[in-house]
Amino acid sequence: MKKSNKALLALVATLAVGSMLIAGCSSGGGSITIGGSTTVQPLSEAWMEEFTVDNDVEISVQGGGSSAGVKGAEEGTLDIGAASREMKDSEKTDFPELVVFHVAADGVAIVVHPSNSTEDLTLDEVRDIYAAGSNDEWTVINREEGSGTREVYEDIVMDGTEVSPNAEFLPSNGAVKEKVASTDNAIGYISLGYVDSSVKPVKVNGVVCSEANVINGSYPVMRYLNYITKGEPEGIVKDYIDYCLSDEGQQIAADEGYIKLG
Amino acid sequence: MRLSRRMTQKLAFGLIWTSGAVAVLVLVFLIGYVVVRGAPEISFEFLTTPPRGGLGGEGGISSCIVSTLWIIVTTMVLLTPLGLGAAIYMAEYAPDNRLIAFVRYSVELLAGVPSIVFALFGYAVFVLALTLHFSILSGALTLVCLLLPYLTRTAEEAMRSVPRAQREAALALGATKWQVVTRVVVPAAMPGIITGIILCVGRTVSESAPLFVTMGGSSQMPDGLLSPGRTLAVHVFYLAMETNALEKALATGAVLVVLILVTNLLTNWISTRLQARMMGAT
Amino acid sequence: MALANPPSILFVSVVGGPSMSRYFIDRWSSRVVLAFGITSFVVLVFIAGFIIRESMPALQEVGIFRILFGTEWYPRYDKYGILTMVVGSVLVTIVSLGIAVPLSLGAAVLLAEVAPENVRRIVRPAIELLVGIPSVVFGLVGMVWLAPLIADLGGKGSGSSVLAASIVLAVMVLPTITSISEDSIRALPRTYKEGALALGATHWQTIWRVLVPSAKRGIMAGAILGTGRAIGETMAMVMVIGNSPIFPSGLLSPARTLTGNIAVEIAAAVGTHQSVLYVTGLVLFVLVMIINSASVLAYKRKVD
Numbered sequence: 111m112k113k114s115n116k117a118l119l120a121l122v123a124t125l126a127v128g129s130m131l132i133a134g135c136s137s138g139g140g141s142i143t144i145g146g147s148t149t150v151q152p153l154s155e156a157w158m159e160e161f162t163v164d165n166d167v168e169i170s171v172q173g174g175g176s177s178a179g180v181k182g183a184e185e186g187t188l189d190i191g192a193a194s195r196e197m198k199d200s201e202k203t204d205f206p207e208l209v210v211f212h213v214a215a216d217g218v219a220i221v222v223h224p225s226n227s228t229e230d231l232t233l234d235e236v237r238d239i240y241a242a243g244s245n246d247e248w249t250v251i252n253r254e255e256g257s258g259t260r261e262v263y264e265d266i267v268m269d270g271t272e273v274s275p276n277a278e279f280l281p282s283n284g285a286v287k288e289k290v291a292s293t294d295n296a297i298g299y300i301s302l303g304y305v306d307s308s309v310k311p312v313k314v315n316g317v318v319c320s321e322a323n324v325i326n327g328s329y330p331v332m333r334y335l336n337y338i339t340k341g342e343p344e345g346i347v348k349d350y351i352d353y354c355l356s357d358e359g360q361q362i363a364a365d366e367g368y369i370k371l372g
Numbered sequence: 373m374r375l376s377r378r379m380t381q382k383l384a385f386g387l388i389w390t391s392g393a394v395a396v397l398v399l400v401f402l403i404g405y406v407v408v409r410g411a412p413e414i415s416f417e418f419l420t421t422p423p424r425g426g427l428g429g430e431g432g433i434s435s436c437i438v439s440t441l442w443i444i445v446t447t448m449v450l451l452t453p454l455g456l457g458a459a460i461y462m463a464e465y466a467p468d469n470r471l472i473a474f475v476r477y478s479v480e481l482l483a484g485v486p487s488i489v490f491a492l493f494g495y496a497v498f499v500l501a502l503t504l505h506f507s508i509l510s511g512a513l514t515l516v517c518l519l520l521p522y523l524t525r526t527a528e529e530a531m532r533s534v535p536r537a538q539r540e541a542a543l544a545l546g547a548t549k550w551q552v553v554t555r556v557v558v559p560a561a562m563p564g565i566i567t568g569i570i571l572c573v574g575r576t577v578s579e580s581a582p583l584f585v586t587m588g589g590s591s592q593m594p595d596g597l598l599s600p601g602r603t604l605a606v607h608v609f610y611l612a613m614e615t616n617a618l619e620k621a622l623a624t625g626a627v628l629v630v631l632i633l634v635t636n637l638l639t640n641w642i643s644t645r646l647q648a649r650m651m652g653a654t
Numbered sequence: 655m656a657l658a659n660p661p662s663i664l665f666v667s668v669v670g671g672p673s674m675s676r677y678f679i680d681r682w683s684s685r686v687v688l689a690f691g692i693t694s695f696v697v698l699v700f701i702a703g704f705i706i707r708e709s710m711p712a713l714q715e716v717g718i719f720r721i722l723f724g725t726e727w728y729p730r731y732d733k734y735g736i737l738t739m740v741v742g743s744v745l746v747t748i749v750s751l752g753i754a755v756p757l758s759l760g761a762a763v764l765l766a767e768v769a770p771e772n773v774r775r776i777v778r779p780a781i782e783l784l785v786g787i788p789s790v791v792f793g794l795v796g797m798v799w800l801a802p803l804i805a806d807l808g809g810k811g812s813g814s815s816v817l818a819a820s821i822v823l824a825v826m827v828l829p830t831i832t833s834i835s836e837d838s839i840r841a842l843p844r845t846y847k848e849g850a851l852a853l854g855a856t857h858w859q860t861i862w863r864v865l866v867p868s869a870k871r872g873i874m875a876g877a878i879l880g881t882g883r884a885i886g887e888t889m890a891m892v893m894v895i896g897n898s899p900i901f902p903s904g905l906l907s908p909a910r911t912l913t914g915n916i917a918v919e920i921a922a923a924v925g926t927h928q929s930v931l932y933v934t935g936l937v938l939f940v941l942v943m944i945i946n947s948a949s950v951l952a953y954k955r956k957v958d
Contacts, residue, residue: 125908145588145599148614155424167458170590170600172506173614177922184924187505187588203927244898244908249811255729256922264730272728275738278814278908279897281918284614292802293812302559308616381858388768395832396780403785405795424726457690465687478695484879484946485701485939488913492935493701495920496708499720517697524694548680578788582915583890584922608790610888611697625791632786640779641952 113318116167141168142189146179147258148300149216149284150192156366157354167346173282176258183208183338189347191338191344192300194258204248209335213354215369217302217324219332221287221292221309230313233330236267243274250277251289251298257282262333263299299331303367321369335368377629380544382557403410403629410622418623423591423607426530431615435593439508439601442575442594443587447576450567455523456558459565460526463531463648464553483521490518500588505599506588513581519572529566531557566606567639577628578581580605604628662725662924668927669681670950683896699900702939713928721933727915729927736934740787745902746895747884751822755877758828761868764833767861778836784829793890796822808906814896817905822890827880834879838872839865882945885938888913 112299126230151173158169167356172240174182176193184192184205197210220236222228251275253260266275286298291308298309302319305311311319314330321331343351353359360370375383416433424431462479466472494514504510534557541551560567580603586598589610602610604624611621665726678958694875761781768788801813801820808815846868850860866873888911896908897918916931916938923931 135659141595141599143590144587145506167593168592168599170588170592172589172600174589177924181922182922184838185500186503187499188821199926214397244811252923254918256919261798272731274897275727277898278812279910279918280613281892282614288614288616291811293805296812375904377856377859381856384858384862387767388760388764391757392764392769392773392777394757395761395784396777396830398828399780400786402791402795405799406791452691454693455785457687458693461687461691466691468938471919475692478698480912481943481946482694482698482701484882484886484942484943485698486888486913488886488888488916489701489705489939491888492708492916492932493704493919496932497700498702517701520697521694545860548676550680550683551676574786578786580788580790581917582859584889584917605788605790606893607866608703608794609893610790611795612797622798625788628788628791632788636779636783636786639784 117185122346123344127287130136136201137243140166141170142172143172143182143187144190144192144337144349145172145182146192146283146338147176147335148173148174148260149194149303150179150337152303153214153305153335153363153368154192154367156362157332157350157359159320160219160358160362161350161353165346165349169350169361175254175256175281176261177256179258180205180208180338183340186340189339190351192341193336193338194263195333196336197338198261207340208338209340209342211351211355212334212371213233213337213351214335214363214371215317215324216333216335217306217312217321217329217369218259218266218299218333219302219319220297220299220314220331221290221305221311223290224308225294226310229317232315233267233316236314237269237271240268240273240277243276244278245294249293250274251286251293251296252277252279253286253299254279254281258333259282259299259361262331266331302369305367321364324369380396381401402508402627406622406625406629409619410624410626413575413619413623414626419627429611429615429620431591433627434606435591435606436602436604436607436624437627439587442508442510442577442597442601443515443583443603444573446508447515448569448573450512451516451519451523451572454469455520455568455572456527458524458566459521459527459531459551460558462528462548465556479521479524483525485518487518487579487581488491488585490514491582493517493580494500496585504598506586506590508587508594508601509597509600510581511587512597513605514586515576515579518579518582519575521573522575523568525562525567526568528563530568533564534560567646570635570639570642572630574639577603577631577635578605584609586633604631669748686701687897704930705936705939707928708932712926713924718933721781721930722835727910729919729923729930730895732926734930736912736915736937739910739912739934740937741901742816742895743885743911743913745909746819746823746891746911749816749820749905750827750883751877752886753820753824754828754831756882757824758831758835758876758880759830759873761832762839763861763866765832765836766839767865768858772899778833779830781832785833785905786826789826789890790893791888792822792826793893796890796894804906811906811908812896814894814908815906816895816902816909819891819895819909819911822894823884826887826890827883830883831873831876831880834872834876835869838869838876841872841953868909878945878948879931883941885945886913886942887911888917890932892917 148310154171176195177286179191179193181199182188189369231366239248283304286310287300287304290296290298317329325330420434421432422435498504498510498513538556542556572614583603584606589602592601594601608621608624611617721734721736723737725737726735759760765778798816801818804818805811805813842926846864847860850864874913890910892914897910897914902909912934916934920931
């Protein structure tokens with residue numbers, strides 16, 4: 111390569127790296143990274159879209175599961191950790207600086223394939239299915255360990271009984287929904303906010319999983335959706351959380367299929 | 373019944389042709405399936421809108437394309453000097469003793485480490501310890517570690533294939549060793565080195581596990597090196613696992629396959645030129 | 655004389671000054687380059703170091719035996735046994751090699767000995783193209799086409815199974831084993847083939863009884879490399895194997911690989927759980943190092 115070509119290449123490379131570094135240093139109006147629960151993810155995305163209309167800030171949303179949300183908030187890799195469950199006692203002891211905000215409520219629906227004739231199951235029956243694992247009758251779909259939805263499910267439905275490892279473990283609400291929608295004898299559980307016509311929710315103890323029934327307590331599997339920050343939120347993060355808790359924010363939650371607070 | 377030798381040969385060759393056919397058929401089917409089912413989804417809008425998220429997998433892949441470009445540039449800018457420098461050392465300066473054999477062995481070992489182990493390493497070192505958090509930079513640094521042995525090996529081979537006569541001629545003319553390396557060997561090995569670089573670009577585009585763990589999963593347009601993001605390959609994974617937008621996943625896969633095809637054609641073209649050059653030079 | 659010119663712009667701009675003689679650069683550069691030369695080694699050491707450091711808590715609290723030989727994976731109840739996943743990884747690797755090696759050998763023989771040049775010119779690049787295709791694309795087609803096919807043929811479940819994963823892996827390692835085997839056969843001295851033919855052997859007899867056995871070490875090296883790749887594959891596995899932490903009951907049973915376990919849980923794992931995932935990474939690291947060392951040894955012996 112000619113000397114002049116080499117020098118040119120060096121110049122181009124320096125410019126490229128330089129411009130990228132400069133771009134990386136510019137923060138514009140600031141940035142917020144939200145991550146964790148896949149249940150909360152669509153809600154965060156909806157809120158983010160509205161909030162960034164009037165506010166100059168970069169908000170990125172990612173999944174990973176509720177435990178990843180707690181962990182990210184603690185380790186500082188996330189500005190806001192999203193969790194679809196409460197913090198465990200062990201987490202409260204290990205991570206005392208974390209602050210939790212309820213931002214919405216949600217139910218957990220038990221779903222089957224639309225062609226499945228099952229209409230109604232008791233809590234005991236669901237527990238037995240999950241304790242037994244996949245067999246000729248059922249293909250059992252479960253969530254991976256970090257899932258807040260699974261945590262809630264195990265607390266309320268399994269109530270101390272272990273789920274069988276003989277099931278498919280998927281990493282998100284969406285993945286479970288997808289699997290149940292495409293497998294005839296599948297059974298799974300997903301956030302109420304995710305339910306649509308591709309899956310069929312079953313009644314639990316005769317109660318339909320609906321917003322009303324979750325609010326009045328007749329549907330047993332319910333949880334709060336949470337935002338978690340390390341220490342009290344400040345600046346743009348505080349503004350964002352305030353927005354989510356405002357009337358406008360809460361209405362967005364309801365529109366997305368979740369349940370308003372209060 | 374003993375088959376005659378001719379019959380055995382016919383049978384064996386039949387099987388052999390079958391296996392070759394299977395290999396080619398698999399490739400054709402794979403690419404065909406992805407492109408045929410995915411192409412309808414590809415439109416100008418698909419390429420220029422970011423993913424909207426949601427379960428229908430609305431939106432397109434614009435932010436993923438940009439993230440992929442950022443990752444490629446960042447990784448290659450950091451990787452090339454390291455890989456080239458290491459190759460120069462191995463090809464031109466390293467003595468032939470047991471210590472160097474050990475170093476060479478470690479290059480081979482590094483090449484074999486599973487990508488998920490690099491992901492863990494990148495998470496512990498770049499995301500956490502260096503507090504880069506989920507970002508393009510974390511992903512790029514992780515990939516640099518992963519690709520280093522490949523570029524080193526390829527560049528070293530390219531340099532070794534430069535005829536000794538050229539080095540000796542330069543030295544006879546009074547050049548220092550460094551001048552021989554930078555003005556004779558490296559330029560002569562350039563086609564091979566560039567092939568190596570393009571191959572590394574190809575691998576950057578294809579890698580998913582390390583970037584899945586270190587880049588976060590944000591579907592928004594990246595703002596700088598410290599922004600989280602997802603590359604095309606990682607996006608395929610998210611689409612497949614979290615949405616029912618399988619057509620979009622296939623479409624993204626089709627884009628990826630086209631990129632790899634282009635990469636391969638480029639490397640083939642350059643290495644043919646390399647052959648011609650080497651033939652002409654001697 | 656071009657080579658006696660002053661140093662290039664780069665160095666002047668970086669270092670500058672009249673002390674910049676070519677001899678100065680020459681002495682200086684050999685040291686700098688040495689630093690570059692050992693980067694791979696340094697990275698390797700760092701990786702080993704970090705993985706071991708992060709593994710320590712789990713190794714101390716749970717112990718390597720309970721982790722490696724424990725049969726239950728249930729972090730919620732402090733059960734950290736990865737044996738089911740070791741079996742999953744190993745089973746999938748063995749089955750995929752069982753599919754890939756015969757096919758690869760056939761394709762390699764085809765390319766090296768049997769096919770005419772114009773066929774070779776199509777088939778070889780086609781196989782090399784397969785190497786570059788991202789693993790997620792393999793996983794995607796496996797998920798969208800192969801798994802439902804298996805579900806229909808098998809009659810139950812969703813198709814995510816050891817079989818689906820093995821087929822996907824086989825396709826992924828096929829090109830690696832094929833190209834290394836082909837190169838090994840081609841590298842044999844022509845006299846082997848000519849001698850056998852001169853003695854009256856058919857082409858096939860020559861291939862099967864002379865060439866392939868002589869290229870055995872190279873072929874094995876290719877197979878071992880393919881094994882390393884198979885054990886290390888992550889994303890495609892997560893997509894088609896069902897991620898059930900059980901001992902697979904058969905080819906149609908779902909399972910979980912060591913790699914998939916890490917990928918699916920690393921974002922969320924804290925404390926001991928996270929540390930166990932690093933132990934899993936360590937197990938993988940050691941496993942692949944052993945496999946690759948065997949490959950390097952096999953290759954070296956072949957050259958001798």
